């Protein structure tokens with residue numbers, strides 16, 4: 727299956743790919759969207775409809791996976807509605823962009839809309855990589871800390887835990903991600919229990935792809 731992955735950096739994309747393969751139980755071939763974007767969540771959200779359309783009309787991919795970091799923004803609230811109602815929920819913002827894009831394509835060419843899936847990494851994708859039974863890295867820890875007015879950890883700390891002290895030699899971060907993913911993808915249930923909202927959303931979307 728050909729899949730485009732849009733996230734916040736190349737190491738993030740390696741993580742998302744490993745997780746998607748674990749959930750889909752099949753290898754995926756990643757394709758690069760033709761549209762290049764500058765960094766930043768606002769730009770990413772703005773360009774999602776264009777990325778979707780270029781993949782669709784270019785027959786480039788079967789699916790599109792988007793994973794965004796929450797940083798300090800609102801964490802998606804579980805609801806039966808399409809939108810959780812928090813204006814800065816990045817999961818809902820990305821979903822809305824893709825839903826609108828999928829609804830707007832002209833299907834007269836006989837092509838079905840692309841599969842798509844959205845995940846929210848709380849607060850950043852390094853947290854997923856660090857998922858283990860014996861540490862405090864979880865959505866719950868993050869949400870409780872933010873409610874108490876203090877981040878339980880920063881992204882910089884998560885990176886240090888994952889990659890070790892800087893400087894990181896060439897290829898080090900990719901190897902660290904690969905090693906972490908071997909453990910995490912063996913235990914998707916643990917990842918789901920620690921990140922039920924943001925990873926749960928991604929898994930739920932991906933599980934519809936075969937339907």
Ligand SMILES: [Zn+2]
Nearest residue numbers: 802810815818
């Ligand atoms: Zn939401």
